[in-house]
Amino acid sequence: MNKSEAKEKRRHSTPLKPYSFYRSRIPEFFPNVPLHWHNEFEINLILEGSGAFVCGADRFTAAAGDIVIITPDMLHSVYPLNSGILIYDTLVFDSSMIGSHSNDRGTDECIRPLVSGESELISHITSEHIYYGEIMTTAENIISAAKGDTPELDILMKSELLRLIWILRKSGDVYSGDKRRSEFLLPILEYINESYTESITIAELARAARMSESRFMAEFKRLTGISAMEYVIQLRLRYSMELLTGTDRKISDIAFECGFRNLSNFNKQFRLMCASSPKEYRKHHREHITEL
DSSP states (O other): OOTTTTBOOOOOOOSSSOEEEEEEEETTTOSOEEEEBOSSEEEEEEEESEEEEEETTEEEEEETTOEEEEOTTOOEEEEESTTOOEEEEEEEEOGGGGTTTOOSHHIIIIIHHHHHTSEEEOSEEOTTSTTHHHHHHHHHHHHHHHHHOOHHHHHHHHHHHHHHHHHHHHTTOEEEOOHHHHHHHHHHHHHHHHHTTSOOOHHHHHHHHTSOHHHHHHHHHHHHSSOHHHHHHHHHHHHHHHHHHHOOOOHHHHHHHTTOSOHHHHHHHHHHHHSSOHHHHHHHHHHHHHHO
């Protein structure tokens, strides 16, 4: 994992193909998706199991049949529940797919506010939604077009994405965004992501946020659901997983590279997050790759 991935550096789109499709399996592919953000929209269709999602100010459990929508620059994370598996399809797409560069009134009033953060779409759609059947059909068409991956299906995807936004506006599921949240959190998360492999303290973070330590800790947890140091540990562990599976380096060296100053604490934190030791995790991953 790249050190600055809280603002995700992965390139999800190109001018010719402004979207990416993924099939995610937690914890088989990775134990969780820690708090991060990116400039694109994201649609998740839950296929199996359930998971705990954080999307901006919303925290909820999404299960099979649910749809989770994330607007640009929205902080979000995903965790499995009860040691079960969570499988979902994800489409991440650039705003150009919904005509964000057009100059008509529909774009000005309905699309650009979503891109700028002035407005947000509903994050969690369940079978209780009044238009659930229509939304699910549209979402399935979008995912199917992404899987098909042809220029012709790109046209269908664009039309279905616009239809989805139209349905959500029709149902009143467009809300005013909270820019104050991003103004406080995003610079702090960027700071953490540049420094998490080094020694980092609450006092240091509070100074960067221009807050007292007690207020900083309270605000960070209120907005993210976890403490700042828990977030730091998550990033260190994610980086360690990349090194465990992508290199043959000694586990002790990896622990220190990722910011842990005590091997026994590294092993303890790793087991809490992954339900296995670093050695077991490396062995399981390599056996899985061999089987594939």
